[in-house]
Amino acid sequence: MHVAGRIEDYALIGDMQTAALVCRDGTVDWLCLPRFDSHAIFAGLLGTEEHGFWRLGPAHADDAEPPAATRRHYRGDSLILESEWDTPRGTVRVTDFMPPREGAPQLIRIVEGVSGRVPMRSTLRMRFSYGRVVPWVHRHEGRTIAVAGPDSVWFDTTADTYGEELTTYSDFTVAPGDRVAFTISWEPSHKQPPALPEPEQSLEATEDFWREWVEHCTYHGPYREAVIRSLITLKALTYAPTGGIVAAPTTSLPEDIGGVRNWDYRYTWLRDAAITLSSLLRTGYREEARVWREWLLRAVAGDP
DSSP states (O other): OOOOOOGGGOEEEEOSSOEEEEOTTSEEEEEESSSTTSOEEEOTTTSOGGGOEEEEEEOOOTTSOOOOOSEEEESSSSSOEEEEEEETTEEEEEEEEOOOOSSSOEEEEEEEEEEEOEEEEEEEEOOHHHHTBOOEEEEETTEEEEEETTEEEEEEESSOOEEETTEEEEEEEEOBTOEEEEEEEEEETTSOOOOOOOHHHHHHHHHHHHHHHHTTOOOOSTTHHHHHHHHHHHHHTBOTTTOOBOSOSOBSOOSSTTOSOOOBOOSOOHHHHHHHHHHHHTTTOHHHHHHHHHHHHHHHOSOO
16 A cells, blocks of 8 residues: 655656656656646545555555655656666566647656566556545546546556556556556546547657757756756746746645645745746746746736
């Protein structure tokens, strides 16, 4: 059984309109769709597994704690997360990312066999509205869809899936060179289904996006690798359609254990955004500053 980790156990991925947090054991415990300030479909970070999560990693006994990844890192200068497990049966890699949005928002997870033959399990428990709503999950033209009111989430994979206890499972084994992709896509429930995902093409496009963005960085001083990683994180907190910059992708986490300060940080706080802008401007990212200034002027326009 997975228990939500410490905040430092989570890695951030995102598409500059929302973000997900991935724990060391391969569990996505936080994701709001379609925007930073939308309701969460995975809110295990704030509660328990009953509030939604998506675990993808080596199979383990149901009563055992999922194993943490042996190592993990971001691929180069990108927001593509790679986690690797060394198991008695071999080594497996999971690549997690959210492609910069052109259509429906997507979270893509690609499992790759590195050595041996490793049994894997995907456990997907979608709970809408911060865990309050259990969606209607069914099959539609070969795809799995979860619907609740105005929201729908589509789940696509080539692996076999089955439902049990209001949860969607996939059990499969990967050998060297095997690649098995899983994608969830959000769409308003009254609209047509989102396009079928193309995980490999999306991975390439996401890597190209971040590489090109990092090339604009003008900083070449000490600790450049850490500076680049910080800039990528700040870019991930920028809401692309408007230029607003959220203080953090989460809400309701107390600043200290048992404390009462548990603000919603999914807003543009002027102080935080100003510090972010200072960092971006000093490293060559003037466009982000320009669009944030335009956002600010719109936000304060008219009678307050």
